[in-house]
Amino acid sequence: MSPLVLGVGVCLAGWIALYALLCYTNGSCGYEWNCRLVTLFHGILAVCITAYIGYIDGPWPFTYPGTKNTPLQITAMVISLGYFIFDMAWCVYFRTEGLVMLAHHTMSILGILLTLWLGESGIESCAVLFGSEITNPLLQTRWFLKHSGRYDSFLGDVVDVLFVLLFVFMRIFVGGTMLYCELISPRPKFIIKCGGVAMYALSWVFMVDIGRFAYRKSQLKHQRWMNRRRMAEVNGQDVKRD
Numbered sequence: 001m002s003p004l005v006l007g008v009g010v011c012l013a014g015w016i017a018l019y020a021l022l023c024y025t026n027g028s029c030g031y032e033w034n035c036r037l038v039t040l041f042h043g044i045l046a047v048c049i050t051a052y053i054g055y056i057d058g059p060w061p062f063t064y065p066g067t068k069n070t071p072l073q074i075t076a077m078v079i080s081l082g083y084f085i086f087d088m089a090w091c092v093y094f095r096t097e098g099l100v101m102l103a104h105h106t107m108s109i110l111g112i113l114l115t116l117w118l119g120e121s122g123i124e125s126c127a128v129l130f131g132s133e134i135t136n137p138l139l140q141t142r143w144f145l146k147h148s149g150r151y152d153s154f155l156g157d158v159v160d161v162l163f164v165l166l167f168v169f170m171r172i173f174v175g176g177t178m179l180y181c182e183l184i185s186p187r188p189k190f191i192i193k194c195g196g197v198a199m200y201a202l203s204w205v206f207m208v209d210i211g212r213f214a215y216r217k218s219q220l221k222h223q224r225w226m227n228r229r230r231m232a233e234v235n236g237q238d239v240k241r242d
Contacts (some may be wrong), residue, residue, distance in 0.1 A: 004078065004116055011082025015042070019086070033147070035090055036140050042083045043136030049076045050130035053123070061127040062178060066187025069115070069122030076126050081112045100205055107202065108132070111195050121192045127178055128199060131170045138163040157221075164214050171203040 015038060022034035049072075054061060057072055069077075088105040091097040115125045142159050145151040182188055182196045 004074070007075075007078040008081050008085075011079050012085050013082075015083050015086040019090075031094065032096060033144075035087070036143055038083075039087065040137060040140040042080070042087075043133045043140070046076065046080055046083075046129050046133040047136075049079070050126040050133075053126045054130060059123055061123045062181045064187075065124050065182050065185045066121050066189070066192070067123055068120050073122035073126050074116065076129065077112045077116060077122060080129055081109065081116075084109050084112070100202070100209070104202055104206075107195070107198060111199065114191065114195065118189065118192070121188050124178070124182060124188065124192065124196065128175075128196075131175055131178070134170055135163055135167050138166065160214075160217065164210055167210060168207070172207060175200055175203055 018041070019034060019038050022037055023031065026034055026037075053070075053072055053076060057070070058064075059067055084105050088102070088109065091102060091105070111128070112125060115121050138159055142151070142156070142163065145153075145156050145159065150156065179196050179200045183193055188196075
């Protein structure tokens with residue numbers, strides 16, 4: 001058996017075991033709550049590993065795309081591949097996600113598989129993992145706040161603002177720069193460049209949904225502020241009459 005296949009199998013089993021352990025010790029919170037805890041853990045782990053790869057271990061993804069995979073890059077991709085297979089199966093079984101998120105998971109799985117098979121462009125895959133997962137803790141925090149009744153608060157507003165700003169900066173601006181460097185470089189294979197375009201296009205699909213959400217929430221906040229202002233004016237007039 002190939003060491004890569006064995007590694008992916010071990011990582012997949014590890015994510016399943018972590019989920020089973022959470023369900024056993026934290027069963028009262030429900031299946032999705034525990035699955036999102038696994039997602040949160042993977043997001044933090046992936047960001048830490050890929051940040052080390054990009055900023056310390058190297059090479060710099062904007063300057064050296066298409067280079068040979070390093071052992072640490074392979075490790076990061078194998079860990080995340082195991083997670084994405086687990087989460088994809090969970091989402092399909094419980095039918096909790098729409099087509100866009102399933103498309104994201106499918107493209108992530110295929111992209112990592114392709115990079116491992118080619119033996120190159122691992123630094124770009126790790127950069128994409130970093131950019132994709134860095135917003136994950138905020139996204140999961142938002143879900144936990146919402147399902148614990150603490151979303152309509154100052155903390156909920158802060159999480160939403162940070163998520164939108166970080167998503168726009170990392171997935172649109174930094175991701176766009178990364179894609180440009182990928183496309184103009186002669187080293188990456190054509191199929192890798194096509195995958196980069198597809199992932200960036202998917203980021204814009206997410207961006208449209210996030211823009212709609214931000215607009216609706218800002219309108220709701222403005223309406224609540226106007227209502228409070230009217231109530232204050234009415235109360236002030238009543239006090240003057242008295």
